[in-house]
Amino acid sequence: MPDLWLPGAERHPLGDTAPTDTRYAPRVIWHITWDKNATRAKPADLVPFDQLVRYFTGSGSSVAPHLLWDPFSGRTAQFYPADSRSKSVVDAPGGTRTNRTGRVCLQVETLFFPYCRVGGRTFATVRDTPAKGLDKILAWARSWGVPDDWPMGTPTWSADRDEHTWETRGGHYGHGQTPENQHTDPGPMPKWSGASPVPKPPPFPGRSAFGPGKSNASVLLLGQQLVRRGFGKHYRVGPSRDWGEADRLNTRDFQLAQHWSGSDADGYPGPQTWARLFG
Ligand SMILES: [Zn+2]
The missing domain is CATH 3.40.80.10 (Peptidoglycan recognition protein-like)
Structure with a gap:
């Protein structure tokens, strides 16, 4: 802490x-x-x-x-x-x-x-x-x-x-x-x-980039942006390329903070989450 x-x-x-x-x-x-x-x-x-x-x-x-x-x-x-x-x-x-x-x-x-x-x-x-x-x-x-x-x-x-x-x-x-x-x-x-102003948002890589077993640059980008926006509390060592439960929990916190619920707040980023996160 x-x-x-x-x-x-x-x-x-x-x-x-x-x-x-x-x-x-x-x-x-x-x-x-x-x-x-x-x-x-x-x-x-x-x-x-x-x-x-x-x-x-x-x-x-x-x-x-x-x-x-x-x-x-x-x-x-x-x-x-x-x-x-x-x-x-x-x-x-x-x-x-x-x-x-x-x-x-x-x-x-x-x-x-x-x-x-x-x-x-x-x-x-x-x-x-x-x-x-x-x-x-x-x-x-x-x-x-x-x-x-x-x-x-x-x-x-x-x-x-x-x-x-x-x-x-x-x-x-x-x-x-x-x-x-x-x-x-x-x-x-x-x-x-x-x-300074936030740079132009990167394009949404698609839902298939995220989830258990996934490892790629978009997972890392997601994590870094969550931390930047103040939603990194579940990371123990910080974001990485490997999807983990901390990614899901941090994403979910961000979705809940948008007042979303149900499947919109399941912790898996869709295009709306991406747009809000980088917007
Ligand atoms: Zn005052």
Whole structure:
């Protein structure tokens, strides 16, 4: 199992853990702490990291994330282990369980507000910061199967929400892209490599390429794409050319996440599965 706690993070376990809905693809939800309303004309000093740690372990524990991240110093503090839900998004009764969707549903509060002042400089977006330590957070998320992509696009200050995408795609989301929520954070984020568009899908090789005893490049391609999309949890060592039960179980998880059932979710890829997986 990957690390439950981000290596190097200061640990402040709140207890009060609860499982996530692991049939959905793994994801990260990004926030900014938005502590003050500053403007270009009236910037304000960044709030001290330890003040936020006190908040999330005290009066703010009901909205605590997994991680608090300071993009200026690279300091991180963690309040929940990776396999628990955290509490930073609104979850209305019924409907999508926003804090729980995914094998992991990691939430990161970035210590930031627009026009915060650090070391005499003013920063309008998280993208403008040095983003220190971001590589470690991304590596940790990848170890939990979170793909590098932003399924609803890289965040802006506008709030776009698409419940179907949310439920079916793993990757990175902004608070502003989360169903049932009104906030518009985190705004523009630093670019990372996986934010590039997905290449053209390969043609479906036919149903006969898959199943017990089959060994070919399409089985490997299927497995690699399942991992990329966050549906690799049944692999012990990773995908290979040889069809195995892990291929079937991972494919089935992906099919179930499309809300398919019966023979449409038997774990054997057909043209629809292929199109969705690579689409
Ligand atoms: Zn937020």
